[in-house]
Amino acid sequence: MTTLADPVPGGRPGDVERATALAAELAERGVHGVVLAYVDTAGVGRVKTVPAAKLPAAAAWGVGMSPVFDTFLADDSIVTTDVLGSPDGDLRLYPDLDQLAVLSAQPGWAWAPVDRITQEGEPHPGCSRTFLRRIVADAGRRGLTFRAAIETEWVFGLGSAPEGEFVPALSGPAYGAVRQVELSDCTADLLAALAAQGVDVEQLHPEYAAGQFEVSVGALDPVAAADRNVLVRQTVRAVARRHGLRVSFSPAVRARGVGNGGHVHLSVWRDGTNLHSGGDRRYGMTAEAESFAAGLLARLPALTAVTAPSPASHLRLRPSQWAGVFTAWGRETREAAVRIVTGTHGIGDRAANLEVKPVDLAANPYLALGCLIAAGLDGMDGSAVLPEETTGDPARLGENEAAARGVRRLPTSLAESVAAFRADEVLRGALGPVLADAVTAVREGEIAAVEGLDDERVAAAYRWTY
Incomplete structure (x- = not known):
């Protein structure tokens, strides 16, 4: 803790x-x-x-x-x-x-x-870690606690590549054994380093995009989970450097294809009981857990200004790439923005949670977790109800069916995200005026910084920033 x-x-x-x-x-x-x-x-x-x-x-x-x-x-x-x-x-x-x-x-x-x-x-009103601690402490006074984990995706590039360019350090198919073998020494060292630092690793595996890997870690209280995400990235970068490699956590290392995500897993607990399991609502959720998920889902357009905050983020947020770009939810539906994870039979009381997909590692993890929790708590306060579940790819829904289900496309540009954020009193109120205005000013600054750039140049501008 x-x-x-x-x-x-x-x-x-x-x-x-x-x-x-x-x-x-x-x-x-x-x-x-x-x-x-x-x-x-x-x-x-x-x-x-x-x-x-x-x-x-x-x-x-x-x-x-x-x-x-x-x-x-x-x-x-x-x-x-x-x-x-x-x-x-x-x-x-x-x-x-x-x-x-x-x-x-x-x-x-x-x-x-x-x-x-x-x-x-x-306390500095612009400190994002203090903001998240306050959100967690306020919820604690209501008898609520949280468990959170952030998935970390990145690409390995050759350290010998020309300045600014990305040359994948490994080949082979997505999730392929070839990739694991090619970086066996490096990833073994990474596991050893994380274990020595007390990081509980659940999985480490090659991912979909060129040169891409992912590490999943155990859940902690939200502040510790955000800390752990920062430490994991520091460690990945340091281990890669010792092997002559370079890493990027940017949402879009290239303008096309699957990018790097930072999916958030989050569960809400009361008196030591996981509210996402053992209830009488859909998939074992309690009424409070369903309202928490509904509140989060309803505010996703504004949340993307915090969870997908870079111009490069919107190169990743494209349909049919498991990025969750529609306001849809579903059980184990990896195209839905909010995926309900019920856990394997026998451990659901511990493992059930929700996964938020439109999150990447350009996001400040303290801001992202704090705003997600604030949105969920607002849903609980208003007894929000989840709309109809979506199965399959929401991109395939017809216009009328999508409207009937409340399925909307998330913002397709950072400017749209900022406009939604400006209008969201709950998120701005949770952050406070100093931090909320900083979020808006920085996002608008990033928009201006890439004005006139095509997608390739936007990807290149942020490739080695994160």
């Missing part, structure tokens, strides 16, 4: 003492530096690092960083809102000691996610 209390100047009770003990342990293990990691509004991982011996000071007083990064674009240009984007001010980065990990593939380094507070000691 992650710590749900906000950091405070001087450290929370016991933090400094714990950090002092951890610093000594890190020194014994040959760790010299600690990566302090967070994800900005554009979905780009940002870091500062400190010597391991300075971990107690970081736990007590944080590490300085400018708030300007809240309105950085993926190309490092800067947009502004009424309160963000100026060169003024400072924030303090506080490491979450519960999530500190020694980086197996980066000898001499450890890693920890951070929360950001102001110099005055208040």
Whole structure:
């Protein structure tokens, strides 16, 4: 579990003492530096690092960083809102000691996610990790908890390829044994590194697109799940580099074909009971679980501004590619935006969940999970009802049948996603005005940055950003 209390100047009770003990342990293990990691509004991982011996000071007083990064674009240009984007001010980065990990593939380094507070000691309203912790804590006061996991897809490219180009590092058919053999040493090292860092891997396998692999990990509370996703990506990249390879988590490494997703698995629990199993609604859902899924489904057009936030995302969001581009749901229907997973007979009480498909790894995982949960909770509050189930590919429905089922195409451009997000009071209210305005400003900045580019150039612009 992650710590749900906000950091405070001087450290929370016991933090400094714990950090002092951890610093000594890190020194014994040959760790010299600690990566302090967070994800900005554009979905780009940002870091500062400190010597391991300075971990107690970081736990007590944080590490300085400018708030300007809240309105950085993926190309490092800067947009502004009424309160963000100026060169003024400072924030303090506080490491979450519960999530500190020694980086197996980066000898001499450890890693920890951070929360950001102001110099005055208040939570920074633009901190996405703090936002997600608040959403989870508020739900906890209603007796609700969550389990979440994010699937991680990426492509391996040759490190020797010309600058900016993608040359797949492996061949063979989708999900093929050939691919597993060709990268056997690299992927074995990846499994070993993740295990050494305490990451519970469920599956690792070659995927559909050229050079593509996927790793699935065990479910955790949402904040820890988002942390784990950031750590997994750091580890994949480091292991690949040691094997002379380069990786991209971009939604569309190429303009055509299947892209990289970051599907979210999410379940809601009350008093230790999974609400997605053992109920009297469809497929064993309880009334609360069905309303949660319905609320999420209803807000998917606006949610895509957070879950598929890059111009490259919309190169991936195409029908009939298992990206979930229609407001449809179904049991084990991989073309539906919301897939109901009932779990294998005998473990449904633990495994039942819902999978959200129109999510990719350009998304800030803290923003994505927080907004998905906010949408689901709104559905629960309003006792929302799921429409008729869709089976098969929603793209094959006729216009009248689709309308009768409430099946709509999700936004086909980032501009459409932003327009839906602007109009969604629930999501904007959950984020708060500072963070909501940052999301809008950054998305509009990305739109302007690719104006006039064709699909190939858009894919190339973001290929090595994520």
